[in-house]
Amino acid sequence: MRRYIHAGYMQKEITPAQIQLIHIAKAQLGISDAEYRALLRLYDAVSCKDLDYESASALIDEPRRKGFRISGAPAAKRPRGVTGLITPAQVKYLSALIGQVDWRMEDGYERLCIKIIKKRRPTTSREAGRMIECLKGMLGAGLPRGRAPRNDGGGDPF
Numbered sequence: 001m002r003r004y005i006h007a008g009y010m011q012k013e014i015t016p017a018q019i020q021l022i023h024i025a026k027a028q029l030g031i032s033d034a035e036y037r038a039l040l041r042l043y044d045a046v047s048c049k050d051l052d053y054e055s056a057s058a059l060i061d062e063p064r065r066k067g068f069r070i071s072g073a074p075a076a077k078r079p080r081g082v083t084g085l086i087t088p089a090q091v092k093y094l095s096a097l098i099g100q101v102d103w104r105m106e107d108g109y110e111r112l113c114i115k116i117i118k119k120r121r122p123t124t125s126r127e128a129g130r131m132i133e134c135l136k137g138m139l140g141a142g143l144p145r146g147r148a149p150r151n152d153g154g155g156d157p158f
Contacts, residue, residue, distance in 0.1 A: 028068055
C-alpha cells in the first residue's frame, strides 16, 4: 500500500475496497451528484480517490448513519477438513428414505450406519450424504420397495 506525506506526516492511501464502498453507498442511498461533491468538499477532496485511508473511513461512516448496510458479503468458508452438522433437510430426506426400505431387522438402519459410517446415526452433513446415497442405491436397485434379495448364506442382515 502506498503512503504519502500530507501536512508533515505519513498517511495511508485509500483502498480500492473503500472506493467501492463509497460508490455503493452513494447508489444505495440515492445521493445526488451535488450532495456527493458537497460531502467530498468537507474532506478537502474533489474525487474519492483524493481521500486518504482515515478520511475515507470517516466518509463511509456518514452513509452508515443514514441507513447504508453492506449486504451480500461472502460467507466465511470452513477450514479444510471441517464439516457441518446434519441439516434439517437431510434429516427429513433420510427419514423418508428409511421409511421406504423394508428392513428385515428392527435395527437394520442402525446396523447399516455402523457398516457405512462406523456410527449408529449420522451426525455430520458428510455422513448424512453418504447414508442418503446408500439408501438411494438400495431403493434404486430395481428391487420391490427396496427389499434386498435373501441371502441365507450369512450375508448382510438388513
